Amino acid sequence: MKQKSLKQILDISFYSIFWLWNLMFLTVVYAGILPIIGILLIQETFDGAIPVDFFLTFLALIAVPTVCTVIGGWRLTMQPRELMRLFYGVEAPLFAWCLIRLFLIREFTTVSTLVLGTVLVCILAFAAEVLWGYDANRKSVAWLQLIAHTLMLLISVYVGLLVFFYVIPAAGASIQNFFKFQWLAQLWAVFIYGNIIGLFMLLLFGFSITIFLGMPSVFTALYLHSGHRILRAFAGQYGRNRAIQGAVAVVTVWIILFFSLNVQAQVEAFKLLENYPKTNSDRQALIAKSDVIRTGLVNANLFPYRYLSSRDENNHIYAMYKDVFDLPDNLCEFLQNSYNLVMSPFLYKGSRDDVQKAQQLYGEFFDTPLQKAERKSVQHALQSTAIIDQAKAGLLNIDQERVWLQKQEVTLDAHGDWADVEIYEVYKNKTTDVEEVLYYFSLPEGAAITGLWLGETDDRNQRFPFQVSPRGAAQQVYNSQVRRSRPVDPALLEQVGPRNYRLRAFPVPPPLYSWEKRNGSDRATEMHLWLTYKVMRQEKGWPLPELNEQRNIFWTNRTKRIRNGKVKRGFYDRWLEAYLPADQPQQPMVHQVNLGDGYRISAKPLDLLQKSAIGNTNLSTLKDKRFAVILDSSRSMAAQASQVKQTFTWLQQQGFADQSLTNNDADLYITDAIDNKIEHQAKRIDDISDFDPAEITFYGSIQPEQMLQQFEQLRGNTPYDG
Numbered sequence: 001m002k003q004k005s006l007k008q009i010l011d012i013s014f015y016s017i018f019w020l021w022n023l024m025f026l027t028v029v030y031a032g033i034l035p036i037i038g039i040l041l042i043q044e045t046f047d048g049a050i051p052v053d054f055f056l057t058f059l060a061l062i063a064v065p066t067v068c069t070v071i072g073g074w075r076l077t078m079q080p081r082e083l084m085r086l087f088y089g090v091e092a093p094l095f096a097w098c099l100i101r102l103f104l105i106r107e108f109t110t111v112s113t114l115v116l117g118t119v120l121v122c123i124l125a126f127a128a129e130v131l132w133g134y135d136a137n138r139k140s141v142a143w144l145q146l147i148a149h150t151l152m153l154l155i156s157v158y159v160g161l162l163v164f165f166y167v168i169p170a171a172g173a174s175i176q177n178f179f180k181f182q183w184l185a186q187l188w189a190v191f192i193y194g195n196i197i198g199l200f201m202l203l204l205f206g207f208s209i210t211i212f213l214g215m216p217s218v219f220t221a222l223y224l225h226s227g228h229r230i231l232r233a234f235a236g237q238y239g240r241n242r243a244i245q246g247a248v249a250v251v252t253v254w255i256i257l258f259f260s261l262n263v264q265a266q267v268e269a270f271k272l273l274e275n276y277p278k279t280n281s282d283r284q285a286l287i288a289k290s291d292v293i294r295t296g297l298v299n300a301n302l303f304p305y306r307y308l309s310s311r312d313e314n315n316h317i318y319a320m321y322k323d324v325f326d327l328p329d330n331l332c333e334f335l336q337n338s339y340n341l342v343m344s345p346f347l348y349k350g351s352r353d354d355v356q357k358a359q360q361l362y363g364e365f366f367d368t369p370l371q372k373a374e375r376k377s378v379q380h381a382l383q384s385t386a387i388i389d390q391a392k393a394g395l396l397n398i399d400q401e402r403v404w405l406q407k408q409e410v411t412l413d414a415h416g417d418w419a420d421v422e423i424y425e426v427y428k429n430k431t432t433d434v435e436e437v438l439y440y441f442s443l444p445e446g447a448a449i450t451g452l453w454l455g456e457t458d459d460r461n462q463r464f465p466f467q468v469s470p471r472g473a474a475q476q477v478y479n480s481q482v483r484r485s486r487p488v489d490p491a492l493l494e495q496v497g498p499r500n501y502r503l504r505a506f507p508v509p510p511p512l513y514s515w516e517k518r519n520g521s522d523r524a525t526e527m528h529l530w531l532t533y534k535v536m537r538q539e540k541g542w543p544l545p546e547l548n549e550q551r552n553i554f555w556t557n558r559t560k561r562i563r564n565g566k567v568k569r570g571f572y573d574r575w576l577e578a579y580l581p582a583d584q585p586q587q588p589m590v591h592q593v594n595l596g597d598g599y600r601i602s603a604k605p606l607d608l609l610q611k612s613a614i615g616n617t618n619l620s621t622l623k624d625k626r627f628a629v630i631l632d633s634s635r636s637m638a639a640q641a642s643q644v645k646q647t648f649t650w651l652q653q654q655g656f657a658d659q660s661l662t663n664n665d666a667d668l669y670i671t672d673a674i675d676n677k678i679e680h681q682a683k684r685i686d687d688i689s690d691f692d693p694a695e696i697t698f699y700g701s702i703q704p705e706q707m708l709q710q711f712e713q714l715r716g717n718t719p720y721d722g
Contacts, residue, residue: 014080018072018087025065025095034062051380054102061098064091075131082130089222090127092215093159097123107306107381109299111261111345118254119159122152122223129226134233142234146243149230150250156223158342163216165339169320176324264349266303266358269296273361276674278681283699286365293365298374300350300358305381307348311340314347364673367635367701372549401554402435403508404428406526408555409562410544412580417537417589420450421544423576426458427508427527427553434507437527437553439575441545442499444535451532452493454505456524463530466491491529498704500548505529537588541579550575625721627656627666629688630711631696634673638698645693657688669714671707673700682710 041058068091076082097120105112125148135141235243272293277283286293299306308314318336321327327335340347348354362370371378407426412419429435443449453463492504508527516523535543557572563580571577591603629651637644655663668685685691 011080014084018083022065022069026069029062029065057098057101061095061102064095064098085130085222088218090123090130093219094123104308109306111258114257114261115345118151119155121148122155125149125152126223126226129230134230136237142237145230146234146246147250149227150247151254152223153227154251154254156220156227160216160220162342165317167216169324172324262345264299265292265296266300266354267349269293273365280697283697287699297358297362297370298377300354301370302377302381303348303354308346310348310351312351314340364701365635400552402431402552403437404430405553405555405559407560410580411564412542418534419537419542421533421535421542423531425529429508429510432510434509435552436504436506437508438551439503440548441501442548443501443533443545444543445499447533447535449493449533452491453530454491455528458528537582541582543579544576546578547575623664624661625664626661626719627664627722628669628711628715628720629666630669630671630707632702632707633671633696633698634700634702635698648688648691648693651688659687667718669711670696671702671710673702682714684714
């Protein structure tokens, strides 16, 4: 009789846990999560801002309680114990898996994919076992169950141990707070003021605590029992030896995969780049390991998106046990280290400083910025999180369409063989935040920027005047304006290299908000920009800026293009055409500028040689001239190796390598990427015939000013004509 009463009590408690929890859970999902998060998530997914797998995970989060409730009411109504197996073995862990995927694990690594994928497979296998049991009629399904339930034995111990780290301090804190009886005052306030939502949240919290505290033991027991049950059934049908062999093979393969994938590449990458290579063989050895170095540096740079935290900064287990139980420091450190070992697939091996360190090393080794070269990886990592971009356009904003180029007008005023060019653009913000426009572009060597203005309207008299400043000072002013809530014309135009310029304009104001429209606000909603420059005419016409990269800005076939007052069409996919046509033929002219004290500057145009026709050049007019040839040895020059070889072959053919000034001569300066006047391996070769271009190893990154510094250091007092 007592056993029957106990059974009835257990059955009632099982029914209560399952149905009350699902009732509250369905209420939270359909009344809270779905309308608040779901609609926006669907829109962002279709816009491409969020990966599809996040959307699918969200759908699973919604579907789990719904499907489990239906299964419980349809198949397991009269089986309270099976309801508990469904709840603790399928619904609760699957719901937790979805939450972890959505809010904790942002971008998967290979090892986190292995672990979480295995957990998901085990949950689904357990669900199949709850509903259908062991399939003895189909051999292939039986083998799949053997594999899945063998993994279930591993996962049950792993997950149970992991959750156990949290359950002990949570139980201790719950007991301590219970006997403080502070919860009675909150409960009394709920009843006094009739706060239904507060009562609901209190019940939800209570149920969640009980489920969480019981999860490690119940989950582990259910999965161990299920795994043992399937393995025993398989052994009874196909033999014990075959079952043991299959289980051992599964465990062995999984462990090998785990330890091989749980190696973080940045450790080896940092070790390889710890010391700068000084010989060609050392450099070639590192270049041969470029893939390993690239993988490691990218992983280090993106670790905030791929891992929960770094091991060095992860100390919350230590803090919890210290706060709840006041354990000795040594014991708390042991528990923290043990937790870090269990969580190693999700913790980064390194420190937060590795983000900047990886960027620097990547630029030095590959001779290109990491976030530009690895744009796809960076953007995927950014999309795999809820982090919102700042208004200031960084490298993560490449290819993002935030500001629309509404109008573009180019006006040209020719003066013989040179002209004044004005580019006027109007920008419309497509977001609700102030945004930045950024262009990287190139101009011919003879071009000169003459002005840059911003305005809120097309009225030229109301434009903000420009100011010429040193590069560092201008950059500082620009950054200070970007951080202000009401920035004032922080446009910035810099020359960042030979022929290369960077134009940044901020802020592009957002459209009027609804409350501004109601109040009749006349706030500016556009940005107007004027850029002027002088340029020499070329054979194909008047050159326009050549776009290298844009950020935030985009254009469409609705962008209005005007050239010298006439509307043009047909190039909506480009920023600007390469040239504006010249109306009349014009021969190059000699230009002279008279300076004070009798000085005069003369500019005589030359027929510039095309690289492809370098071998046909007539040098008969050059005699007794000495030239310095500076060779850029940085990594990016490897793509130009064939042209380097062709150039030195031409130099030898033209007599620059015979050390005789009668037919001109040249000295070679090979630069080195290391930025150290003492340790760099830059060298001078007076006899170019001794140089073999095939023997040089292009390595590292070096800036033009560094090349010139090394040249000046090595040239001594040697005079050159060019």
